[in-house]
Structures are given as C-alpha cells and as structure tokens.
Amino acid sequence: AQSVTQPDIHITVSEGASLELRCNYSYGATPYLFWYVQSPGQGLQLLLKYFSGDTLVQGIKGFEAEFKRSQSSFNLRKPSVHWSDAAEYFCAVGENEAAGNKLTFGGGTRVLVKP
Amino acid sequence: DTEVTQTPKHLVMGMTNKKSLKCEQHMGHRAMYWYKQKAKKPPELMFVYSYEKLSINESVPSRFSPECPNSSLLNLHLHALQPEDSALYLCASSQTVWGVEGVVTEAFFGQGTRLTVV
Numbered sequence: 001a002q003s004v005t006q007p008d009i010h011i012t013v014s015e016g017a018s019l020e021l022r023c024n025y026s027y028g029a030t031p032y033l034f035w036y037v038q039s040p041g042q043g044l045q046l047l048l049k050y051f052s053g054d055t056l057v058q059g060i061k062g063f064e065a066e067f068k069r070s071q072s073s074f075n076l077r078k079p080s081v082h083w084s085d086a087a088e089y090f091c092a093v094g095e096n097e098a099a100g101n102k103l104t105f106g107g108g109t110r111v112l113v114k115p
Numbered sequence: 116d117t118e119v120t121q122t123p124k125h126l127v128m129g130m131t132n133k134k135s136l137k138c139e140q141h142m143g144h145r146a147m148y149w150y151k152q153k154a155k156k157p158p159e160l161m162f163v164y165s166y167e168k169l170s171i172n173e174s175v176p177s178r179f180s181p182e183c184p185n186s187s188l189l190n191l192h193l194h195a196l197q198p199e200d201s202a203l204y205l206c207a208s209s210q211t212v213w214g215v216e217g218v219v220t221e222a223f224f225g226q227g228t229r230l231t232v233v
Contacts, residue, residue: 025199036224041207041227041229042226042227043119043204043205043224043225043226043227044158044205044207045178045224046221046222046223049221091213092159095125101146101148101163101209101222102160102163102171103160103222104160104212105157105158105159107156107157108155108156108157
C-alpha cells in the first residue's frame with residue numbers, strides 16, 4: 001500500500017524568505033505525485049504534479065518541486081514567500097488501480113507567514 | 116471552465132434527516148470522486164465513479180449513498196448520520212481513470228460542503 005509522510009506539521013517563515021516543504025512517499029512503482037494547497041475552509045488547489053520526465057517540476061504561484069527517486073522524496077520549494085502563501089499544503093501520491101484512481105494524501109504541513 | 120461546483124456550501128442536519136450533497140462539473144471529465152476531510156486532517160477517499168459507474172467504495176457506511184445521474188453530476192445522499200460524520204465533504208473530478216488511453220491527469224477539487232450533524 002502506498003503512503004505519504006510530511007514530517008513537518010507546522011512551518012513558520014518570514015515573508016520574503018525561502019520555503020521548503022518535505023514529502024516522502026512509499027510506493028512500489030513509479031508514482032504519480034502532486035502538491036495541493038488548501039486555504040481555511042476551502043477546497044484543494046493543485047500547485048504542481050509529476051508523472052514522468054524532468055524531475056524538476058514548475059507549478060503555479062512560483063512553486064517548484066523536485067522528484068528524487070533515490071530518496072523517495074518530492075519536496076516543494078518557493079524562493080520568496082508572500083503572506084498569501086499561508087495555508088495548508090498536502091503532498092499526495094496517486095495510484096492507478098484497475099478500478100480507478102486513488103489519491104493518498106500526506107498529513108499536511110501548515111505554513112504560517114510572519115510579516 | 117476548470118471548476119467543480121458543490122452545493123450547498125454549509126449544511127446542518129439532524130441525525131434523523133435525509134439530505135443530499137451535489138457536485139457538478141462541465142469539463143467533460145469522466146471520473147468523479149467524493150472525499151471526506153475531518154478538521155486538521157488530510158482528505159480521505161470515499162467513492163470513485165468512472166464513466167458513471169461506481170468503481171471504488173472505500174468501505175463507507177451505508178448511511179452514505181452516492182449517485183451519478185450523468186457524466187456531469189455527482190450526488191451524495193445522506194441518511195441517519197452520526198455527529199462524528201461532521202466534516203468537510205469534497206468532490207473532485209479528473210479527465211478519466213488513469214491508464215485509460217494512456218492518460219494521466221490531475222484531480223480538480225470543489226470548495227466542499229461543510230456538514231454539521233447535530
């Protein structure tokens with residue numbers, strides 16, 4: 001069974017500083033990997049995805065992530081954080097079952113941005 | 116239009132009530148999903164519909180009954196819920212089931228329905 005671990009429950013960062021969110025996955029085959037962001041009381045918005053190809057993936061809002069197979073990681077980064085980036089971030093791994101798609105989410109990392 | 120629309124946004128219901136959550140997408144997606152999200156937790160998959168047929172039921176209690184009347188609509192019928200069923204219910208859709216026609220696409224999520232069972 002696949003699993004996703006986000007080691008950091010909370011991260012506090014100053015506005016303008018860089019941000020890195022960690023994600024480790026456990027999955028036997030080549031994974032489909034995603035990062036979603038969720039503002040309080042809202043749905044999930046896709047930031048970026050990795051299916052194959054270039055291991056450095058660019059997303060929306062200035063985010064990027066790097067897939068490292070040897071480390072089973074898919075860490076999310078942003079060079080300069082804005083106050084509007086304060087939210088909950090979820091890493092997810094997708095499994096292609098014969099019956100359908102299953103997304104398994106990590107526990108989430110809550111990002112707080114200090115002025 | 117890359118929107119998944121869920122109604123209502125908020126719902127309060129008693130344990131003896133019957134209510135329904137609705138989800139609509141007009142992106143031509145053929146896979147639709149229901150997720151349940153408790154406070155400060157990640158979303159958990161409940162059901163997957165592929166081409167309007169139920170393909171995954173993650174051992175969800177029968178008091179939750181999904182329905183896919185057509186390719187654009189997904190309903191979740193609720194009956195005799197318990198207070199612990201209070202949560203944010205998220206609907207999502209994706210172009211198709213992964214692997215079909217070699218397609219792999221992301222899931223688009225709605226804003227959710229905040230359900231409170233009293």
